[in-house]
Amino acid sequence: MAGDASLQRNRPSLTDSSDLVVSSLTIAAAALIPLFAGLDAPAWMTGALGALVVVVEATQQLNQYHANWIAYRSTAEALKHEKHLHLALAGPYADVANPDSLLAERIEGLVSQEHAKWVSAEQDADKVKARQS
Numbered sequence: 001m002a003g004d005a006s007l008q009r010n011r012p013s014l015t016d017s018s019d020l021v022v023s024s025l026t027i028a029a030a031a032l033i034p035l036f037a038g039l040d041a042p043a044w045m046t047g048a049l050g051a052l053v054v055v056v057e058a059t060q061q062l063n064q065y066h067a068n069w070i071a072y073r074s075t076a077e078a079l080k081h082e083k084h085l086h087l088a089l090a091g092p093y094a095d096v097a098n099p100d101s102l103l104a105e106r107i108e109g110l111v112s113q114e115h116a117k118w119v120s121a122e123q124d125a126d127k128v129k130a131r132q133s
Contacts, residue, residue, distance in 0.1 A: 019060075019065055019066060019069065029052050029053050030053045062128060068118065071114060071121075075113070078110050086099055
């Protein structure tokens, strides 16, 4: 579990910072649209910014980056909780003959739940994409 913990710590920082950068750039592009319109900038420039905002937001909504990140973080916190309970032999690990086996079963359950939620979200996104085609 120690190796998994380092993976768990490194994975969200990249996803979270990427999401923040993309969202910030989208907000900045959206804020520039009325400014460019007020400054009588070429219509293609204002239109390009508007199109960029629409494409980026649509892509984020279709791929559910933020929702996937939240689900991932929820699972990572649940795994950390299990680790602490296991190390302290507390909670469900207190009175069992083989706490390691129970830990493996509970971890598998958490990971399976995250995977099932991800598959469901992907299927929902595919349905949305199909309706838009």
